[in-house]
Amino acid sequence: MKKIAVIGAGTAGLASAIRLKALGYDVTIFEKNEKIGGRMYQIKEQGFTFDVGPTIVMMPSLYEEVFKISGVDPKDYIDMQRVDPMFEVFFRDQTKLTATNDLVQMTLDNEKISEEDAQGYMAYLADVYKRYLVAKKYFIDRTFRKPIDFYNPKMLYKALQLKTLSSAYRSISKFVKNEKLRQSLAFQTLYIGVSPYNGPSIYTIIPMIELLYGVWYIKGGMYSMAKAMERRFIEMGGKILLNQNVESFEIKHKEIQGIKVNGRHVDGFDAYLSNADFPWAMNNLIHDKKSKGKYTPKKINKMLxxxxxxxxxxxxxxxxxxxxxxxxxxxxxxxxxxxxxxxxxxxxxxxxxxxxxxxxxxxxxxxxxxxxxxxxxxxxxxxxxxxxxxxxxxxxxxxxxxxxxxxxxxxxxxxxxxxxxxxxxxxxxxxNLQFGATFGLRPTLLQSNYFRPQNKFKYLKNLYFAGSSNHPGAGVPIVLNSAKLAVSEIDKDLK
Ligand SMILES: Cc1cc2nc3c(=O)[nH]c(=O)nc-3n(C[C@H](O)[C@H](O)[C@H](O)COP(=O)(O)OP(=O)(O)OC[C@H]3O[C@@H](n4cnc5c(N)ncnc54)[C@H](O)[C@@H]3O)c2cc1C
Structure with missing residues (x-):
């Protein structure tokens, strides 16, 4: 049975580990903290339970998929309920907007602003939904190993169909006139740490996903998802080693031959999947210059x-x-x-x-x-x-x-x-987040899709990445997808 080491028990680390286990690999996770979860962490104090990072559950089917592919019913692991109204937005002049995906209520609320804006809102949803389907099929659900995977006429045409050159705010403004309504559809780019005024307009898919697929809550808070993944992985025979700080990759002949963990040498793995933040890992886990490829410390510092x-x-x-x-x-x-x-x-x-x-x-x-x-x-x-x-x-x-x-x-x-x-x-x-950037590398056009650090690391034979700073990007559902892509890359190479 081929052996895989996963570095980090964050969302993507745990999801990758379950997927690898389901494919028959022997999997060990090394996590530096005393608890699993990464940013999906939890603090308990005097009877209060706090989620540390993520709180808004979107695209529930991607959460469920992690359990389904391992042969169990997600309902036995996570208890999800729809949230409606999804959220309230308060402005300084004491007015508020309530976001609902009840179509009737949404229409009535928007008509109170103006019929023109109510119509524009629907047109915005239709436009972004169309772009989302292209993004999902051609960019979010696939990896890019070679330049030809991106630089071919079909992909370039699909990239154009994303119409992503404008900013989220400008793109929304084409459809709705009311400033508050515009802001209530634009601020969501902050969920992944990009500006609504500068980030690529494709991130207007975030409010569309809220509105068309709903916002959900997991009983016990978001940390329940991390605990449920931990439980499933252990049931499947996986090993999680806590308080295990991976200090470096030991590299020979363009291959990782072992890792240094808490000062000692550990080896015997066929492949290594890093859930540690990509830029941090480049600067701290790979020491020899050649193995970093283009990701030199200078390049890492210059990235956004x-x-x-x-x-x-x-x-x-x-x-x-x-x-x-x-x-x-x-x-x-x-x-x-x-x-x-x-x-x-x-x-x-x-x-x-x-x-x-x-x-x-x-x-x-x-x-x-x-x-x-x-x-x-x-x-x-x-x-x-x-x-x-x-x-x-x-x-x-x-x-x-x-x-x-x-x-x-x-x-x-x-x-x-x-x-x-x-x-x-x-x-x-x-x-270990580079510059404490909570959502990792900023998904600018030149740091997205083909241009984002890929799941298979080009410069070493047996190194793979899953997480926010890698393809396809940040946010729990998207890093769950990153895990799926990284595992498919490993399986392609080791099968
Ligand atoms: C404040 C905040 C709010 C957010 N809100 C939302 C939200 O509402 N909805 C949403 O979908 N997303 C949200 N996100 C984003 C989401 O939390 C992240 O995209 C996702 O959790 C990242 O998971 P990950 O697996 O990529 O990385 P991480 O969770 O960072 O996991 C990486 C793991 O690797 C471990 N590690 C690192 N280095 C080493 C090493 N050398 N040795 C061993 N282990 C190591 C770390 O300790 C960590 O456990 C939010 C994030 C934050 C911070």
């Missing part, structure tokens, strides 16, 4: 990175009336986005609040609430290493001040029982 996140995880001693997902826009959203991507810590940020205890009473003690507050901030390359203890404390106060200006949270400061934080520094050190 997604934004990062500053998070407060708050447990309160009372209940709050809020939605599962709420977005609060800055007064000047455009200025806020400029700050974010020009490396300035936003002074008046937009932010997102997730309150799983609204729908799941296992997340907080009775009559108490969990509030997860996410503020997008620049990555450490763009901002510099700014997060000193004093700066963290002062930004925490700023975010709490801002939160308490919202009607539903006006007394928040008097009711905090537990408060934990995550800053870009934590993302950098806890999960």
């Amino acid at each position: 990175y997604s934004s990062s996140s500053f998070l407060l995880y708050i447990g309160t001693d009372k209940k709050y009336k809020t939605n599962l997902h709420s977005i609060f826009f800055a007064q000047d959203f455009n200025g806020n986005i400029d700050d974010l991507f020009e490396g300035n810590i936003p002074k008046d940020p937009s932010f997102y609040v997730y309150s799983p205890s609204q729908v799941d009473d296992t997340m907080a003690p009775e009559s108490k609430e969990v509030l997860y507050v996410l503020v997008p901030v620049p990555n450490l390359n763009d901002s510099g290493e700014v997060w000193t203890d004093e700066q963290i404390e002062s930004y925490k106060q700023k975010v709490l001040d801002l939160l308490s200006t919202k009607e539903q949270f006006k007394d928040i400061k008097e009711h905090i029982e537990v408060l934990k934080m995550y800053t870009p520094n934590d993302f950098k050190t806890n999960f």
